[in-house]
Amino acid sequence: MAFWHRWTKQRPASPGRVIDQDGVPVLAKAAEPFADLSELGRYITQHGIRVVDPGVPLANYAGTAAAMNVWETQPSVRKVVDYIARALSTIPWHVYERVSDTDRRRVTDHPLALLLANPAPAVPPSRLWHSVIVDWLIHDRWCLQVLPNADTASGWELRRKPARRMHVLADDDDQPAALYLISSRGPAEVVPLPGPYLFDHGYATVGADGTSPMETMQQILAEQSEAVEWRRSVWRNGARVPTVIERPKEAPPWSKTAKERFQAAFNAFMGRGSAAGGTPILEDGMKLVTVESFKPRDTEDIEGRKLTDAEVASSYHIPPELVGAREGTFSNLDAFRQMLYTHSVGPDITMLQDVINTMLVPLIAPGTNLYVEANVEAKLRGSFTEQATILQTATGAPYMLRSEARTKFNLPWVDGTDELVTPLNVLVGGLASPTDTAPPPALPKGQGRPA
Known part of the structure; x- marks a missing residue:
């Protein structure tokens, strides 16, 4: 790639002996340097220039670096992306066996279940999935390598391949054909697919490497950067009072x-020293006159940040109220929380689940009826009071042993507490729930009920 910096874009000048990819003479061009690798990559693609072993399009390298810079410098992006990643990475994965169309059994001792419970020896499961999901949300692609490991309970481990070090190579139909893995210890490796990897990517107009949302939001983020820089300049250079x-x-x-002495004294009140913010001493009949120019409230710092937060949240299909970009009430925040795991990130959960079931299960549990499902219900549970009311109504009777209730408060076990206590007013075929009222007494024969 060292020679690419010498390439220049061309503009028509005079006829020459330049030949295009079809062998047709074209006009000679006057040299003009490219602005960056993205422009060079687009030029090569548009003009059909063939490159020996093109590998990954040049624009992808520039896009990867730009996306990493956004994560580090844009608070709105980091706030929203981290919110989504924390919500998704803490969802537990459960393994089930499909016994029949009407029977499912939870599996906890199979290597697949053990691997999902502890995917990496030195990395907590939630932290591993958090990094993977951030890769996905920032770069629109992610990758995990499946490696055998005799030191783990499952015999396997999952190792993250950072998005900056992996690209998805596609065939002529933009279908994934291989993974391009960059290593700091040697040359890049091209791994044909399918292989021992879990990966996913979003849509791309060319290829299968995904399209970073940072490219789509670059105008909004650029406006935010300019606004922050302008406000910083105003607060640094502007007068503390208008x-x-x-x-x-x-x-x-x-x-x-005398002029320099007065200017130095006045600057002390505008600076950051001990006299900053005090009252200047004027002389020679001077007076302070208010002018209609800049006022501190004109910067609208908080409003500008909230607007950017809302735009970024909307780009990721997240209600802005959940990240503090708009005011919310208790009732609608609770509704948004319920929507988060269904309408907002529900499709993302399904896509992660599909990758695990189509790529990981055949590797770890070939020829079985096992499948993996995200336990979203664990994130949608209400308070203990709400759960108790719903379960008691659904079962029609008490559902917890006294010994189980004691463990909720870390109390020691007591003999005789392992039996389910059923109140006398709860009978099978009688009351539907202990919260119901008793049925009305039967009337003597021939007497009707009063109106």
Whole structure:
């Protein structure tokens, strides 16, 4: 790639002997340097220039670096992406066996279940999935390598391949054909697919490497950067109060020394020293006059940040209220929380689940009826009071042993507490729930109920 910096884009000049990819003579061009690798990559693609072993399009390298810079420098992106990643990475994965169409059994001792419970020896499961999901949300692609490991309970481990070090190579139909893995210890490796990897990518107009959302939001983020820089300049250079100093005409002329002394004294009140924010001492009949210019509230710092937060949240299909970009009430925040795991990130959960079931299960559990499902219900549970009310109504009777209730408060076990206590007013075929009222008494034969 060292020679690519010498390439230049061309503009028509005079006829020459330049030949295009079809052998047709074209006009000679005057040299003009490219602005960056992205422009060079687009030029090569548009003009059909063939490159020996093209590998990954040049624009992808520039896009990867730009996306990494956004994560580090844009608070709105980091706030929203981290919110989604924390929500998704803490969802537990459960393994089930499909016994029949009407029977499913949870599996906990199979290597697949053990691997999902502890995917990497030195990395907590939630932290591993958090990094993977951040790769996905920032770069629109992610990758995990499946490696045998005799030191783990499952005999396997999952190792993350950072998005900056992996690209998806596609065939002529933009279908994934191989993984391009960059290593700092040697040359890049091209791994044909299918292989011992879990990966996914979003849509791309060319190829199968995905399209970073940072490219789509670059105008919004650029506006935010300019706004922050402008506000910083205003607060650094602008007067602390919107006033000017007027000196009367009849005042004696200032000497250079007197003017510099006064200016130095006044700057002390505008600076960051011990006198900053105090009251300046004026002389020679001077007075402060208010002018209609910049006011501190004109920067609208908080409003501008909330607007950017809302735009980024909407780009990731997240209600802005959940990240504090808009005011919310208790009722609608609870509704948004329920929507988060269904309408907002529900499709993302399904896509992760599909990758695991189509790529990991055949590797770890070939020829079985096992499948993996995200336990989303664990994130949608209400308070203990709400759960108790719902379960008691659904079962029609008490559902917890006294010994189980004692463990909720870390109390020791007591003999005789391992039996389910059923109140006398709860009978099978009688009351539907202990919260129901008793049925009305039967009336003597021939007597009707009062109106």
